[in-house]
Amino acid sequence: MKLNADQITRLTEIRHALHAAPELSGAEHETAEFIRSHLVSLGPDDVVTGLGGTGVAAVYDSGRPGRSVLLRCELDGLPIEEISDLAYRSTISGCGHQCGHDGHMTMLLGVAMMLQENPPNSGRVILLFQPAEETGKGARAVINDERFKSLQPDYAIALHNLPGFDLHTVLLKPGAVNCASRGIRIALTGRTAHASQPETGLSPALATARIIERLDGLSNCERLDAGFSLVTVVHCRLGEQAFGVAPADAEIWATLRTVTDDAMGTLVSSAETVAQETARHHGLALNISYDDVFSACDNDPALIVQLRESAKRLGLTIRDLDDPFRFSEDFGEFGSAGASAMFFVGAGLGQPALHNPDYDFPDDIIQTGTSMFYETTCRLLGENGR
Structure with missing residues (x-):
């Protein structure tokens, strides 16, 4: 299943709105409200707000026994002054989405669109919009929030866009992946x-x-x-x-x-x-x-197998990584909550690097990341025939 043209157009508009209004780690109040307002129109069974500070979680619950799959993205921007002439450039002085978290949030809203049309037949899906990834505080704060106990997943999956690799390429590595x-x-x-x-x-x-x-x-x-x-x-x-x-x-x-x-x-x-x-x-x-x-981020090998099968079914190019990345990701904390894995999607060879002042998430990969999330979720819920 893929997003249709109208959905892609709407998600692109949402991504541009998020890009124009970044907020720093721990202060993502307006961003969280923006996400909440969109989620409530997309049919979740529950929306939890204020997780670990400003986090938002949408729960799609079948009401039947099964596994819980958590998909995670990040709410926060960076303390970087954007240098660009984009029509939707940051309107917040000294703050920008130069890591692509605006795109990651958009992808999860895309998954919500898919789940509204095709809710899970068993188990549940949790879409987590996490605060404060850039400071390493957000994941830990969410996990330590008492309300997270009711959201405890069997599997947690995240992605990151990656400039320097061909658009739409899915990059995978079992074991150690982030320092x-x-x-x-x-x-x-x-x-x-x-x-x-x-x-x-x-x-x-x-x-x-x-x-x-x-x-x-x-x-x-x-x-x-x-x-x-x-x-x-x-x-x-x-x-x-x-x-x-x-x-x-x-x-x-x-x-x-x-x-x-x-x-x-x-x-x-x-x-x-x-x-x-x-x-x-x-x-x-x-x-x-x-x-x-x-903390270090280690990918569960069995989840990497599932992600690989998803990429194959979607006809995407797969690249196996030999070494972990030097950069860090607080998604590693979710390894203590269940099996977890982070995959990467190529953001283009000519793209400025992450955290560069002229970086902008490529809208072309909204479909790629959304489809990978959704396909893998279906596989983990035993619904890979959908």
Whole structure:
């Protein structure tokens, strides 16, 4: 089953409206209401709002025993100023949909259109519009929401569009598919002094330089396997902008990245040791904190088989991935709730990369992603003859 021309036209209009009005992670209030208002007209048996903050879930329940299939997309945009001359470019200063979440939401609304016409004969389908993916907080917040217990799925599936690959190509990989990552914030505190007498204070300058050097030495990027580790220093601040004052404070931000959660634990321990030893050597107070914490994302092999069969039935080109991606996805959290898998759809060879200021989701793949979601859902519910 595929969307008809009128449905594609309507979904394209919806995608453009979403693109023009992005909201940042955790603040997707208007986006969530926009989605809710469209969902209620598409025949779900229940719509749950405020999940994990601003999340929305539409439930299509057959009322008969069977499996529960959750399809997930993301509500949030990015803190990026869009650079484009599109008629539907972002109207929100400093915020844009440069990751294509507007397209992902549109695809799930397309699935809702299909389910309205052909509701499940057994089990149920849950369409989850998740908040705060970009910060790594959303999936965890949804799963920890008490109301999610009643939505507990047997299977969870998500997709991401992927520039740099031919349009409509379905990219698959069992096992490790997205890296674990987290941001570490290292704060050092000493004592200010007059710049003419720095010896009377306690400056964190040399310690800052040493920590950056040692953090860089923790990277091992030769292969994207279980031993892979990458530390990227993303921000550094030292003292105040005053030529007469030797600094007392410094802050170093770095992103830690590994293929597995176990390796992340080891890398975190190593990074903390670097900070602790250096701070102690220089007599500085130390505070370490974390943000943007993403678990590794591992695809269930059996679900990848189902996705492969769906792509074959739809006549789509399939590409098998040899290595996981370095980027992270908080969809990995759903692996704790049931079997989960994320697949990817090529967004075009000439397309700007994700998070580029001129990126725009290609409307041509709305049909592709929607059909993959729907076909795989039917297969998992035992209705692949539909």
